[in-house]
Amino acid sequence: MTLQVRARVQRGDFSLTINDTLPSNGITALFGRSGCGKTTLLRIIAGLEKLRDAEVSFNGEVWQAGRRRMPINRRRLGLVFQESSLLPHLSVEANLMYGYRRTTEGQRRLHPETVRPLLALDDLLQQPVHTLSGGQRQRVALGRALLTSPQLMLLDEPLSALDTTAKREILPFLSGLSTTTGVPMLLVTHSAREVEQLADQVAFMEQGRIERVEPLREALTRPESPLFSDEGPATVLQGDLRETGEGQWQFVTPGGNGRPSVVFQVSGQSSHHTSLHRLRILASDVSLALTQPQGISIRNMMPVRVERIEQSDEHRCTISCRLADGQLLLSRITLQSVVELGLAPGDSVVALVKSAALME
């Protein structure tokens, strides 16, 4: 299952040189700063850029060879854009069914009765398109694309035009959508958070090139990863969200292999978020203490073992700590603290997690 692309674009200052194979299972994030060419690459894959010379093939099916392009309507791919792309003269239901009606019966794998509940679309069907909120529009757009039973979904910054509330609303829908529907997705984004919450693997783009393609798990182990360039290193833990009382939520990691699970108290969640299985903790939000402190507002104090100490820059160190369940937790503290505490690999310490939320 692969997507192969070879293309060259030169337009003024902008240049793009791609000769890569991208995985086409689960969610692959195409991550890079704005202007690095990720949207152009997505449009080349979709067949929306009229290039004279490019090669695109998906799972052995040739989509473009030189000048010859398979028309986009025959590629069977789902497109979701940054801004609302619903057809304004059609109702929500007609938008959803536009692609479904044009999919032959033999190719239909996803049906309205499966897709509507996945994206909570039932209440929206009769509403006029212009009354929908930004998040609702993107849900309809996702559903509409899925209903063509696409071989591949191309998502071009689907969340970046949304405000924080709308993002919180839609992210849980996106997470797991690829697994549930079996449709591989290529997600263009410049947000490290989105990558960490959604992606299975990441293609890092820089100045018109794909620098590296790797599983998210590996990307997260490199302290110099571009994912960390804005907010510093972060840990992404696997687990489940559970409600323990009125508005009280816990994030519980699976444990296993004789190891106990680890429980984090998380704030600001709702049952809507239970489809999220990744907890992101910034290394700068994790402090270390030699003993369990008393009388402190921090609610998450985890016994950990120091595994590795790396100096990140002149003043700061990144400490890799092993949680009881075996997952790594990164902490970023000053060099001075490391020296004062006398930290060394193998030490048992307490990690103080200042804030833990599945999404902000």
Next chain:
Amino acid sequence: MPELSPQDWQAIAVTLKLCALTTAILLVLATPLAWWLAHRQSPSRTVVQALVALPLVLPPTVLGFYLLIALGPRGPVGQTLESMGLTHLAFSFEGILVASVIYSLPFAVQPLVEAFRHLGTRPVEVAASLGAGPLDRLFTVILPLCRGGFIVAATLTFAHTLGEFGVILMLGGSIPGETQVLSVLIYDYAEAMDYAAAHRLSLGLLIFAFVVLVAVYSFNRRFDGVRP
């Protein structure tokens, strides 16, 4: 209401047939042309734009003169047609139809370009990704979303063809039932000093043109770009 003569009625029939066919042909031709002009960044775009707008500034006699040469028995088009066993197009209904299509081209193209620019390419890209082929996209996305542009284009083309005079006189002459349209017949009446006959047709055309323009402007207030 003064009585219309059989010759008047014949001219009205020729005129309506000419206007209707011109409008139909132009909508088919202008749609892809306008789409290309609205959305392609090609070096040849400026040249095509100028060619499309040429009938706006050219004296109709110039257009009629060259068409007469091209479509006539010794012109490249006329000769080709004759060598294929057909007749040349000078002084024929088909000839003035070709002339009208060229003459009214900007009035069909410009409102459509404006409408297509306003629409953008996104809805069409979306429809394509959802499996709609080119004609499917035209009928289910472009036409319903650019309805106003198409109505304005059709109305203006029709009205402008109705007012065509110089080109037809040069190329078609004034053959009753063939090339004698209302504007030419009015000219003939006036030449023959039959002012009463010229007046009843002129007034009719004046009122018709006014009603059409009021309808267009009230339908699409944004429409200010092209003035006949």
